[in-house]
Amino acid sequence: MKQELSLENLDQFREETRAWLEENCPPSQRQPTTPDQQYWGGRRSSFPSEDAKLWFERMRDHGWVVPEWPRAYGGGGHSDLEGKIIKQEMKRIKARAPILSIGIWMLGPALLEYGTEEQKQQHVRAIVNGDIWWCQGYSEPGSGSDLASVQMKAEDMGDHYLVNGSKIWTTKADKADWIFCLVRTDPSVKKQLGISFLLIDMETPGISVTPISLISGESEFCQTFFDNVKVPKNNLIGKLNTGWSIAKALLVHERKLMAEMGSETPRAAIAPNAAAREYLEFENGQIADPQLRGELVDYDMNMHAIGLTHFRTFEERQEKVHSAAAMVMKYVGTEAEKVKSELLLAIMGSQGLGWEGEGFSEEEIDTLRLWAMSKAMTIAGGTSEIQLNVIAKNVLGLPQS
């Protein structure tokens, strides 16, 4: 990280950022969109539009795909604070993320911390350049909340690992090029101590993928099967049987990401108070329905508090102050997302129940689909109940049951 900048320099940095974005972000990339219409990178990928390509390439060449990562691996070498300014300025002009990437959100930080120099050179730059689309192989049909019970085996065969088993909830595995997996490398010890962190090329023979249909009508999650898959030994991240601590570090990133999703969603989702103006009756400047007015103000106040807490956790990281705030954000953030979706449905009434076709706007249908998807947010990345367990143990120090 760079040295802490003075306030004047930060103002100057903001000015420069604003000017650069203004000049380089094509107007078409400042419109709301859905994740499916965005660039995800990868071997088989194509850009959704010429403008999307231009925008990504400009950001990549400028080092702003991941501003905070080291320059040596394709990042921008910026401080966290500068990175935040860039994000704020992008948000201000509603600029889309140049690429959506699980590699950036989740694997990259772990590689930078635990990878060898060779692994970083091979994988981190490929993530930044959008060359490789990554997916995550954590959960298994028999390992949901009890993640440490993973069964997928990786046997040491001398010059390679032989992998057998299956992974579930692998996000967009049908499109991904590589997968990072938790694998069982020692079945004889306490379950957390026999897990390793392995990278696997999805083109390796023996891998097959089946998408799973969800209540939202989408199928972005898959089940991925591994049948005698040979994996080179230098694809192991960290030491053998230390995968659990890497996984936990990575889960922190995932939970932080999910906690922030509400405020950074790339969807064209309407805010509940804007929806209220469109769908509800007003009397004397107030929403006429007292129940909905009450629910809306509860939601808005809670989001106000959550927004301030995101800001606080950021300041605390800057100042290296430890507090419990970051630990609770996945729980409060995803629970609030569910409340938001329920509230939108209630505000829209029957007009919010359209599944597809005529009679409903795209926004209305999207609201319903997001409502169904929101149910997954308090399950994925550790359920709300698991989050509460973690808070009880790690923040409050309550005895284990």
Add this chain to the structure above:
Amino acid sequence: MALVLNEEQRLLQDTAKDFFTANAPVEALRTLRDKGDATGYSTELWKTMAELGWAGIILPEAYGGLDFGFMGLGLVLEESGRTLTASPMFSSVVVGASTILLGGSSRQKETLLPEITTGQLTLALALEESHHHRPTTIATRATAEGANYIINGRKTFVLDGHSADKLIVVARTSGEQSESEQGLTLFLVDARAPGISCQRTTMADSRNCANISFDNVIVSAEDAIGEIDAAWPVLEAVLDRARIAIAAEMMGCALEAFDRTVGYLKERVQFDVHIGSFQALQHRAAHMQSEIELCRSVILQALSTVDDSPEQLPLIASLAKAKLNELVKLISNEAVQMHGGIGVTDELEIGFFLKRARVTMQIYGDTGFHKNRYARLCGY
């Protein structure tokens, strides 16, 4: 940075914590209650607090104050909330001194503020007239008569009203309706002035309140604070400061009740295990911790808004008061429940937190009042 304490502020917080723990623990409140203390707080303690500079913590140095801002004030109040310390700090300093500072003439500031700072003078705001906070519903009248005004009316829930030296009375000086922001005036009245009768009320929290009636009380026009008929902007600004300050005290009350409860979960054994190992209790405790974290951010932001951008006060003040109302209600109820049988005994101090929580929830706006105000400010 606004949401993280600096070195000086952390030091102040530590000082306050040590001071209240040593000099005014919950036991001190119990003693005041049991002996039916006439003042309702320890004047010795208040003198010492004033010597530490806390009676002038938000006042400019020109008036002998510390000029620590609301952030500093909030830290001291939070610690006093942990010990449920009774003192005139809220009524006299937060509410009283703020009113003089925001609305008073330079003569009033020069004479009154230094006396508040030294702890010699205590003030109380006589505002409420019904059992709910309705700051613009004022029937108390002040009628001009020569160079004087004659005040008639009745005030209730006057915090520290029985012990304050002077009262700041909110009275209607014009307009026929009793409910309007227009036509209100603030008067500084000697608490012993002829025509004032004060009835101390014994509240659940063993702190100090009064019902006060004004029967042809004569006050000089010079003792109006700010302009005649135009008190509302000052009063609203004072109330928002007060809401944020009481919310800071409530934070301390919630934190202490929560800490004691989590401590109890770790030591109480039933069915041969610590009850804190039961997931049913763990999840409720973890949920409370989450709410505490959200409220912590709100309080810090609210306190720094007073210091840095007071024009944004109404929204954040209502957020802070509503959120803290909900927090102290949740935590004080859970604290009693999780303590089990001993939680409903007078011997255990947790009941003092429960009772204080309920009184603070009514001070300058209950949850409904502030949610309604927040919604209005958001345009719905």
